[in-house]
Amino acid sequence: MKYTETAPKLFMNTGTRFPRKIIWAMGLVKLACARVNANLGYLDKEIAEAIEKASLELMEGKHDDKVILDVFQTGSGTGLNMNVNEVVAERASELSGKKVHPNDHVNMGQSSNDTVPTAIRIASVANAVEKVVPALENMLYTLNKKAEEYKDVVKSGRTHLRDALPVTLGQELGAYYDAFKHDLEQLNNVLEYVKELPIGGSAVGTGLNADPRFQELVVQEVNKVTGLGFKPANKFRAMRFLTDMLLLSGVLRNVAAELYRVGQDFRLMFSGPFTSIGEIDLPTQEEIAGSSIMPGKTNPVTVEATLLVSAQVMGLDHANQIASMLGEFELSMGVPLMGYNVVTQENLIAEALNKFASLVVDGMQPNVEKMKRYAESSPSLITVISPLIGYDKASQIGKMLNKGMSIREALRELGFKDEEIDRILDLRELVKPGIRVKK
Numbered sequence: 001m002k003y004t005e006t007a008p009k010l011f012m013n014t015g016t017r018f019p020r021k022i023i024w025a026m027g028l029v030k031l032a033c034a035r036v037n038a039n040l041g042y043l044d045k046e047i048a049e050a051i052e053k054a055s056l057e058l059m060e061g062k063h064d065d066k067v068i069l070d071v072f073q074t075g076s077g078t079g080l081n082m083n084v085n086e087v088v089a090e091r092a093s094e095l096s097g098k099k100v101h102p103n104d105h106v107n108m109g110q111s112s113n114d115t116v117p118t119a120i121r122i123a124s125v126a127n128a129v130e131k132v133v134p135a136l137e138n139m140l141y142t143l144n145k146k147a148e149e150y151k152d153v154v155k156s157g158r159t160h161l162r163d164a165l166p167v168t169l170g171q172e173l174g175a176y177y178d179a180f181k182h183d184l185e186q187l188n189n190v191l192e193y194v195k196e197l198p199i200g201g202s203a204v205g206t207g208l209n210a211d212p213r214f215q216e217l218v219v220q221e222v223n224k225v226t227g228l229g230f231k232p233a234n235k236f237r238a239m240r241f242l243t244d245m246l247l248l249s250g251v252l253r254n255v256a257a258e259l260y261r262v263g264q265d266f267r268l269m270f271s272g273p274f275t276s277i278g279e280i281d282l283p284t285q286e287e288i289a290g291s292s293i294m295p296g297k298t299n300p301v302t303v304e305a306t307l308l309v310s311a312q313v314m315g316l317d318h319a320n321q322i323a324s325m326l327g328e329f330e331l332s333m334g335v336p337l338m339g340y341n342v343v344t345q346e347n348l349i350a351e352a353l354n355k356f357a358s359l360v361v362d363g364m365q366p367n368v369e370k371m372k373r374y375a376e377s378s379p380s381l382i383t384v385i386s387p388l389i390g391y392d393k394a395s396q397i398g399k400m401l402n403k404g405m406s407i408r409e410a411l412r413e414l415g416f417k418d419e420e421i422d423r424i425l426d427l428r429e430l431v432k433p434g435i436r437v438k439k
Contacts, residue, residue, distance in 0.1 A: 001086035007079050012072035019343045023067050025123035026084045027058030029115050030106055032221035037108050040211050047105055050096035054088045063087050071340045075333030077116030109210035113239055114201040120339030121194050125228055127346045135353035136184045142357040147173035154427040155371035156378045163378035168431050169366055179258045187251045193244040201235030204330040242324040242338050249320040252345045256313035263303045266360055270300050279371050284363040302359045309352040316341040375427055381407045384424055387435050
């Protein structure tokens with residue numbers, strides 16, 4: 001494997017290896033191309049069969065230790081393609097007893113410029129369907145279940161980290177549900193774009209040295225294996241632009257941003273237990289020590305790990321923005337990095353979604369009475385009587401409340417009877433739309 005042995009001297013040698021899914025996708029591309037070339041009469045049947053068997057072994061992970069070239073290599077992914085060509089050719093030669101050439105046979109009708117852009121798209125779509133979509137669906141199921149369970153649990157709303165009008169815990173969880181629901185819709189939409197494959201473009205998109213039917217037939221073979229509905233791309237576009245992959249990265253970034261935002265809320269609700277908010281317990285977090293020096297301390301460890309994942313996913317998206325701009329004319333030069341980053345983002349976000357859903361959302365236990373006490377104590381309840389006495393007087397009463405007067409005392413001074421006050425301050429009604437006090 002001459003190329004693979006020489007390339008590390010010229011590429012980076014950071015130890016950063018391609019994810020399993022990309023190696024699987026490269027094997028799938030080689031299998032599909034060999035099958036098509038044989039069916040079209042360009043490739044010896046025995047050699048093609050050996051390439052298929054070797055490629056299948058690569059897909060199954062039997063030769064991962066031989067795909068050694070660094071992610072930080074030539075920007076077209078030639079290093080990855082040649083590494084795979086040589087691994088497959090060597091194994092196919094063993095299987096067939098014939099001399100299988102990495103370029104003449106394994107790479108027939110192909111170029112690094114169309115095979116690697118094809119493989120990273122196949123890997124990203126398959127990985128998203130297998131991991132990210134189910135993880136988002138799991139998060140949605142859990143949030144929806146808990147939103148229904150806690151639909152009547154009233155708590156203080158907070159704006160600017162200051163007391164605000166009451167809401168229910170179910171309403172907050174419902175907001176998270178709606179955000180992730182839109183993410184799932186966007187993910188499914190973007191995946192349809194990423195499914196467009198440029199295989200058959202060969203070196204510059206013209207398809208020189210490939211049969212005119214090659215692209216369509218290879219895509220058909222890929223779909224026979226995956227069932228994912230890949231489609232032929234405009235080869236010139238998909239070989240020079242990675243913006244479809246960038247859109248996918250952007251959806252993953254949005255999921256990460258929302259996970260970060262939701263995680264912050266849970267950290268604050270769990271803060272305490274006595275000197276901060278302390279509105280929820282997270283029993284699952286008690287299974288591991290929160291401190292090496294303070295016995296019995298409990299920390300929101302899963303939430304914090306999720307925030308780190310979110311930061312990494314968002315950071316990789318920024319790298320993808322730059323990678324998508326690399327290259328000129330007929331070549332994108334950010335292919336290996338984009339593929340590595342997107343599959344990594346998918347793996348990270350799927351793990352975080354699943355752990356957060358099961359250990360945080362599903363595992364939380366609200367401190368119902370504490371939430372209710374906070375809600376009843378909020379000076380923002382003065383908003384309820386604002387339509388009756390006007391904004392300016394309500395603001396004056398708000399200042400009185402901040403000095404210690406209760407909302408009930410203020411309402412009594414205005415002449416309200418206790419039964420009227422009970423009706424005005426009914427928390428179950430205050431979490432619904434409408435004007436509760438009329439002149």
